[in-house]
Amino acid sequence: MIEQFKPPSIAPRLTSFPFCLLNTEHIYHSPLHHISSLSPFTHHSTNISSTNPNLHSPTLLIFCRLCSCLLPLLLLLRPTVAQFPQVPCWLMIPLAVIGNPGLDRSVLPENNHKPHSLLHLQRNQKSDVMASKNRESGKDTEPGPPPPMATTGSYKDEVYFMTVALLFAKKSPDPNTKVGACIVNQEGKIVGIGYNKMPNGCENADFPWKRGKYDDPTTKHQYVCHAELNAIVNKTSVDVKGCTIYVTLFPCNQCARILIQSGVRNLVYLSNKRKDRPDTNVSNKLLDTAGVTCRQFTAQGDVCALLKSIDPNAE
Numbered sequence: 367m368i369e370q371f372k373p374p375s376i377a378p379r380l381t382s383f384p385f386c387l388l389n390t391e392h393i394y395h396s397p398l399h400h401i402s403s404l405s406p407f408t409h410h411s412t413n414i415s416s417t418n419p420n421l422h423s424p425t426l427l428i429f430c431r432l433c434s435c436l437l438p439l440l441l442l443l444r445p446t447v448a449q450f451p452q453v454p455c456w457l458m459i460p461l462a463v464i465g466n467p468g469l470d471r472s473v474l475p476e477n478n479h480k481p482h483s484l485l486h487l488q489r490n491q492k493s494d495v496m497a498s499k500n501r502e503s504g505k506d507t508e509p510g511p512p513p514p515m516a517t518t519g520s521y522k523d524e525v526y527f528m529t530v531a532l533l534f535a536k537k538s539p540d541p542n543t544k545v546g547a548c549i550v551n552q553e554g555k556i557v558g559i560g561y562n563k564m565p566n567g568c569e570n571a572d573f574p575w576k577r578g579k580y581d582d583p584t585t586k587h588q589y590v591c592h593a594e595l596n597a598i599v600n601k602t603s604v605d606v607k608g609c610t611i612y613v614t615l616f617p618c619n620q621c622a623r624i625l626i627q628s629g630v631r632n633l634v635y636l637s638n639k640r641k642d643r644p645d646t647n648v649s650n651k652l653l654d655t656a657g658v659t660c661r662q663f664t665a666q667g668d669v670c671a672l673l674k675s676i677d678p679n680a681e
């Protein structure tokens with residue numbers, strides 16, 4: 367049997383006008399990209415509505431005709447209505463469909479005046495999220511360049527950074543070895559400072575400060591937080607990836623691991639007198655293998671005098 371296909375008579379006509387309207391360029395400022403997915407007039411729902419018997423009802427026909435007359439009228443009225451603070455709530459629904467006249471576009475980025483601006487914004491936010499995910503997974507921990515070494519003031523910048531580390535070492539309650547650390551980001555800004563002390567909430571006076579075997583709980587070694595660790599946990603930036611650490615004493619094995627894992631890429635140290643001790647003897651190997659550049663800070667002339675004025679024992 368051969369049968370001619372009869373297209374549904376009313377539904378396509380009903381949906382055609384609002385469908386076209388929603389896709390014209392004239393209303394691209396409106397949040398219709400979003401709303402249209404909910405609207406019964408989209409491509410999507412056109413397909414659904416053509417099989418929907420409700421759409422064939424005369425009431426709906428009148429409603430749609432009314433909408434098609436009302437919408438252009440509201441478009442014309444839109445700037446005028448926006449002058450009035452008290453917009454009747456029945457007007458809010460069609461206005462929401464046309465666009466929010468009260469939206470302060472100056473708070474949006476420049477290109478937000480273009481079509482699909484919200485979409486652009488979401489894409490940018492998405493890439494920010496991806497970037498931070500990559501950072502978390504350590505994918506972007508490529509060696510960062512050392513901070514710029516300008517000579518503003520009397521000294522090179524690194525002299526100031528090492529001086530800050532040395533100055534903060536003086537705050538350490540350790541009677542024998544005082545260590546200071548200063549973390550500098552790739553813009554040459556200080557983002558973390560630390561010195562060796564007991565953990566927060568553990569009174570320095572309540573814990574031993576004497577030296578001894580590393581596994582002896584009556585000595586300081588099991589308790590004290592090293593300067594490098596404190597500088598990292600005190601950071602003022604999101605992270606310390608790509609940063610340079612200035613430290614007055616070469617890091618121990620544990621601190622070397624912490625520096626590597628936190629993404630610090632460059633190390634400048636003042637003294638390495640403990641490098642062969644069991645708690646420091648593999649630092650160099652770890653840092654070197656992980657690609658952290660290490661360099662000893664050398665001071666001469668007035669820089670030497672400056673360091674000695676802070677700590678007479680400074681080498």
Ligand SMILES: Nc1ccn([C@H]2C[C@H](O)[C@@H](COP(=O)(O)O)O2)c(=O)n1
Pocket residue numbers: 540542543544545561562563577586590591592593594615616617618621
């Ligand atoms: N890179 C380092 C090395 C050591 N410290 C701290 C830990 C202790 O408080 C002190 C070392 O004591 P010592 O064995 O010399 O009696 O220095 C640090 O903060 N960072």
